[in-house]
Amino acid sequence: MTRTPASWTVAPEPFDSPVAAALWRAYYTEVSDRWYLLHQGHPTDRAELDREVAADAGEYLASPGGVLLVARFDGEPGGTAGVRMLDATTGELTRVFVREDLRGKGGGPVLLAAAEAAARGLGAGRLILDTRGDLVEARALYARHGYTETEAHNDDVYAEHWFEKRLDQRG
Numbered sequence: 001m002t003r004t005p006a007s008w009t010v011a012p013e014p015f016d017s018p019v020a021a022a023l024w025r026a027y028y029t030e031v032s033d034r035w036y037l038l039h040q041g042h043p044t045d046r047a048e049l050d051r052e053v054a055a056d057a058g059e060y061l062a063s064p065g066g067v068l069l070v071a072r073f074d075g076e077p078g079g080t081a082g083v084r085m086l087d088a089t090t091g092e093l094t095r096v097f098v099r100e101d102l103r104g105k106g107g108g109p110v111l112l113a114a115a116e117a118a119a120r121g122l123g124a125g126r127l128i129l130d131t132r133g134d135l136v137e138a139r140a141l142y143a144r145h146g147y148t149e150t151e152a153h154n155d156d157v158y159a160e161h162w163f164e165k166r167l168d169q170r171g
Contacts, residue, residue: 008078008107010114013070015058015082020068023080027097028053031135035158038134058095060084067118068095071111078102081115083122091124096138108141116167126166130159139163 013020032044032052061068066084070077079098083091093115098107119127130153131138139161143149147163154162 007074008071008105008110009075010069010071010110012118013068013080015061015066015068019070019077020058020080023070023077023097023099024056024058024095025053026099027080027095028056030097030100031132034134035132058082061095065122067122069111069114069118071098071107071114073102073105073107079107079111081111083115083119083124083127085122085124086128088123089125091119091122091127093119093127093129096129096141103137109145112141112145116165120167124167126164128153128162128164130154130156130162132158133160 029044029049032049036042036044058068060066061082061084066082068080068082071079071081079102080095081093081097082095083093085091093112096108096111096115098111116127127147128150129142129147131142133139142163142165145165147165150162150164152159152162153164
């Protein structure tokens with residue numbers, strides 16, 4: 001387990017643990033509701049939300065090709081970041097999330113640093129990710145921490161911005 005500033009700790013967590021499942025639901029609810037509110041004027045239909053959360057269990061975040069990290073603030077689960085290897089040297093950063101009530105307390109940078117270290121440990125020389133235009137906080141976080149916007153690297157229907165970061169193997 002890594003100790004970090006401002007009472008944050010970060011440690012690997014099984015993708016299918018109750019803690020991981022609760023944070024995944026919180027993350028997915030927020031990003032889905034944002035999209036629906038922006039584009040259709042209402043939050044996500046709860047039945048659809050349940051189906052989509054269940055459809056992506058996150059098994060790709062299991063060893064040996066991935067890892068899910070959970071950040072805790074004063075011992076309480078507060079956020080996640082996942083890395084899955086796409087090939088021998090490229091990792092994908094996913095599920096980066098800090099609970100709304102804990103934002104502004106340093107959790108995002110802590111999770112990014114831990115995810116980058118985990119990616120190095122998996123053999124990644126670079127991390128890639130995609131995000132949406134309305135997730136302005138995420139885009140700002142990535143830019144502040146050395147991620148550069150790139151051309152599209154996938155055709156995900158919700159992806160609007162793609163980033164990468166070359167990882168210094170020394171950390």
